[in-house]
Amino acid sequence: MVKTVHVAGAVIQNERGEILCALRSASMSMPGLWEFPGGKLEPGESPQSCLVREIKEELGCEIQVGELIADAEHEYPSIRVHLLTYYAVIVGGEPAAREHERLLWLPASRLFELEWAPADIPTVERLLS
Template identity: 60%
Template sequence: MKKTIKVAAAVIQNDRDMILCALRSPTMSLANLWEFPGGKLEEGENAREALVREIHEELGCKIEADEIIADIHHEYEKIVVNLISIQAKIVEGEPVAKEHAELRWVPVSELVSLEWAPADIPTVNALIN
């Protein structure tokens, strides 16, 4: 049986209805695919707590985590990812790509133009619909 990893992802929308998208770096697994920024839950954390911590670590800004958009289980070759996508807003600072190759603000209508990591696609579809 494959190991399941719980991951929280931030769907950060700005005041111009653009969504923050992050390009995975060439050194990461699923290199050069787009994702919603976030990371793994640590022992004892809930998804919102993990997301606030991960965004501060990865992007150097503070967010407020709101409602859950999607709770997806995606099976990759070696693991299962339980991706919990959460609506969020920046409350302090500007996001900076510390681990990702690029950050980009993208209109919702153009999200489909990016090549997404498979686990993120259901969230993209939920946002478009």
């Protein structure tokens, strides 16, 4: 049986409506692919509180989590990822790439110019629809 990992991702928009994209670093699985920042839910943790914690750790800023965008599952060879993505806005600090290779702000219309991690693609498609 393939293990399922529950993950939350934040679609962080700035005042210009651009979306924060994060490039997975060499120390992460699937390096060189883009993703929405976030991480694994701890036992008993809500997706929203997971995102507040993970974004603080990964990007060093505070966010406010909004509505759900996509609820997607993707089966990789050794693991199944159940990803919930939410809209979010920064309410304190500036995002910095602490764990990622780099960060990039893009308008939604240009998201498909990047090569996304497969689990994040349903969110990109939802943002463009």
